[in-house]
Amino acid sequence: EVQLAESGGGLIQPGGSLRLSCAASGFTVSSTYMSWVRQAPGKGLEWVSLIYYAANTYYADSVRGRFTISRDDSKNTLYLQMNSLRVEDTAVYYCARGVVGVVPLDYWGQGTLVTVSS
Amino acid sequence: DIQMTQSPSSLSASVGDRVTITCRASQDTSIYVAWYQQKPGKVPKLLIYTASTLQSGVPSRFSGTGSGTDFTLTISSLQPEDVATYYCQRYIRAPWTFGQGTKVEIK
Numbered sequence: 001e002v003q004l005a006e007s008g009g010g011l012i013q014p015g016g017s018l019r020l021s022c023a024a025s026g027f028t029v030s031s032t033y034m035s036w037v038r039q040a041p042g043k044g045l046e047w048v049s050l051i052y053y054a055a056n057t058y059y060a061d062s063v064r065g066r067f068t069i070s071r072d073d074s075k076n077t078l079y080l081q082m083n084s085l086r087v088e089d090t091a092v093y094y095c096a097r098g099v100v101g102v103v104p105l106d107y108w109g110q111g112t113l114v115t116v117s118s
Numbered sequence: 119d120i121q122m123t124q125s126p127s128s129l130s131a132s133v134g135d136r137v138t139i140t141c142r143a144s145q146d147t148s149i150y151v152a153w154y155q156q157k158p159g160k161v162p163k164l165l166i167y168t169a170s171t172l173q174s175g176v177p178s179r180f181s182g183t184g185s186g187t188d189f190t191l192t193i194s195s196l197q198p199e200d201v202a203t204y205y206c207q208r209y210i211r212a213p214w215t216f217g218q219g220t221k222v223e224i225k
Contacts, residue, residue: 035214037162044219045154045162045205050212058212061119094161104152104209106173108161 002026002107004095009112016085016116022078022095022109030073033098035105036080038091038114048093049080052100063089085116120145122206124217130225137193139220141206146186150210153182153191156219157202165204166191198224 008020020036036048049069050058057069068081078095092113096105121144131137141151149169154162164173166182169189179194193200201224206217 037216044203045156045207045216047207047214047216050214058214060213098209103164103167103173104150104207104214105154105162106164106167108163110161 002097004097004107004109006093006095006109006112009093009114011115011117012085013118014085014087014116017081017083018085018114020080020082020093020095020112020114022080024076024078024097027097028073029071029076029078029097031100033100033104034069034071034078035096035098036069036078037094037096037105037108038089039094039111040088040091043091046091051078082114085114087116090114090116120208120213120215122208122215122217124204124206124220126220127218128221128223130223131196132225133196133198135196137196137200137222139191139204139206139222141184141189141191141217143187143189143208147208147210149185150208151182151184151189152207152209153180154205154207155200155202156205162205193222196222196224 003025035050051069066084092111094111096108098104123142153166156162170182203219
């Protein structure tokens with residue numbers, strides 16, 4: 001059974017850093033699309049970042065240069081390193097997976113809340 | 119920026135009605151559009167991918183059409199459990215932009 005479990009969210013001051021983790025089971029993260037999507041309170045979905053295969057990484061303009069997506073294949077875990085956090089980064093962050101070349105995001109985690117506030 | 123523009127932003131329809139949501143891409147996105155359903159307080163759920171392929175387990179009252187820049191999601195007979203916000207998403211080359219969402223309610 002495919003499962004995704006995010007962790008690492010919390011309250012952080014503007015300018016701070018946080019690392020989110022997404023532990024996967026039931027499949028291998030190295031063979032699929034792995035993506036982060038966020039949702040600010042009461043707002044719509046915003047795609048954040050994508051990684052697949054060896055070194056294909058992509059970012060939304062709003063986070064490029066501040067966020068870094070990575071994965072640890074030995075731990076079957078996806079990460080999102082978030083630096084220089086802004087108030088507008090406050091959101092629930094979901095990790096999700098898909099089938100490369102076909103299906104975008106077919107399984108989602110439950111999400112982890114990141115609150116950026118002083 | 120590549121935009122995905124959904125319309126309407128919200129709608130109210132009666133049980134049994136046919137409901138159509140449209141999504142327009144600012145650039146040609148071939149058939150690489152997906153549709154998601156998000157019920158209040160829940161995680162998004164994939165309904166359709168490659169514009170018209172129904173995800174396993176999704177009721178057949180949901181269907182999708184389109185290619186290029188214009189796409190539609192249709193619910194052939196609206197049910198109470200379909201109350202949700204629906205999002206389109208392009209996934210041909212990054213960024214994988216989402217539409218702004220369409221909130222569907224029962225009249």
